[in-house]
Amino acid sequence: MAIDPDTLLAMPPIVTRQRLTRRDTILYALGIGATELDFLFEERLKALPTMAVTLGYPGFFWRDPALGANWQKILHGEQSTILHAPLPVEGEIIGSTMIEALYDKGAGKGALAMVTREIHDRAGTHLATSRSMTFLRGDGGFGGSSEGAPVPHPLPDRAPDAVVTLATAANQAQIYRLSGDLNPLHIDPEVAAGAGFDGPILHGLATYGAIGRALLAARCAGDPARLKRIDGRFSAPVYPGETIETSIWDEEGGKLAFRARVVERDRIVFTNGYAETA
């Protein structure tokens, strides 16, 4: 069984309706370790921009045999989130997910799927666009091209303009998974060992959320409406309890380059970061 690009690209959009509550919005914030009351107290609640990655999310659809993917070998490679409007703290959310593009890195290397989700509220307001570059390690060589794949944002070759250090809690993944990604890799030591890890790893998107908090604090005065876009590439997992240090470089017009490392293991965990702020 192998993937058929025509089938994947012609797949009808997966429409996902979600009733978001203030409790969900607070739980997301706790899941990425937020400590600011604006993100935790329902009476003055704001939504964190990175919460978009959980909104209208269809779940891990690659397991559908009709898609023909070697789903066990799939990794979340890159994430891009564009905010078109401040996210609501409650209400009905509609996600529409499709495979926007496929790139072939070759039989030995794998395929890349650009999975795009448009997120709207019930009134039709376009809230956000989430693009995940999904790395199908077992599905390269389907006869496609790798041309046109997104180019990683280059990082400047100089000292960063800001560095933000944020702790993660030992139970960070246990909290984050209540926002919807119940993959046992993030809680079950046996599953984690089977996947070659020393223990359950933090969700990549929880790391992504923590980095979003760093950008918000360092360059948006904590105002979620000012963070417009957050892109980048997952390069290594974080273990819950580790410290994430985000290095930020200012570019023109409120644009930022960034990357993050785990302090304890001096390991880059997220790189080629690109953000837009207002």
Place this chain on the structure above:
Amino acid sequence: MAIDPDTLLAMPPIVTRQRLTRRDTILYALGIGATELDFLFEERLKALPTMAVTLGYPGFFWRDPALGANWQKILHGEQSTILHAPLPVEGEIIGSTMIEALYDKGAGKGALAMVTREIHDRAGTHLATSRSMTFLRGDGGFGGSSEGAPVPHPLPDRAPDAVVTLATAANQAQIYRLSGDLNPLHIDPEVAAGAGFDGPILHGLATYGAIGRALLAARCAGDPARLKRIDGRFSAPVYPGETIETSIWDEEGGKLAFRARVVERDRIVFTNGYAETA
């Protein structure tokens, strides 16, 4: 306005229906700082016995003007929870709450209300009985008697047989409140200052849950089905981030006496504890 004992005791039961989910059960466990996967991982989930205090809970009903209580002066004085069956991790729960008894400590001292909630599942299984001794500090002298009020369980005058130390997280109250008690006292520094505290305090019932974890670990081999009853008296608040040390004395037949203190301030926070185990 003052309380009228006949009105309060004749109040019809408040029936509260709740749809409990595995996510709720996990969130309760996270709210009391549980770290054992049995209480956090939906694939092998067990409910913590102290979760009963959140089940079928009608909310803070004393604000109803028909009851005539000085609700601003009310404190949760004591809690007793009797488990009749292991709690489910999901399903429909029905709570039936009534004021079982009233005691008059005198005009200067206050009144005590015994608020009893019987908790059943949809099939009619009697799961638990929760009794809260509610201290109405502004409602003493209503013409009643203090006779028959529950007598605090005496603590032995010897060294404890077991001591269990459990950390609480800085965001413990922020997590616990998602189990239903949204009193801003536990998150808003201004409200906490107005009530005379140095900062938001942990929910008494979150402290109670942490003590339940200590009893479970020290005397029930972690098996929630073996903890049958947990009673005691709140004597001082805990601040999130503090360490709770529970001292346990063995009595005959699997019965326990216990109390808890905050290590950092050497303050007894829960006393006259009484538990039954199997």
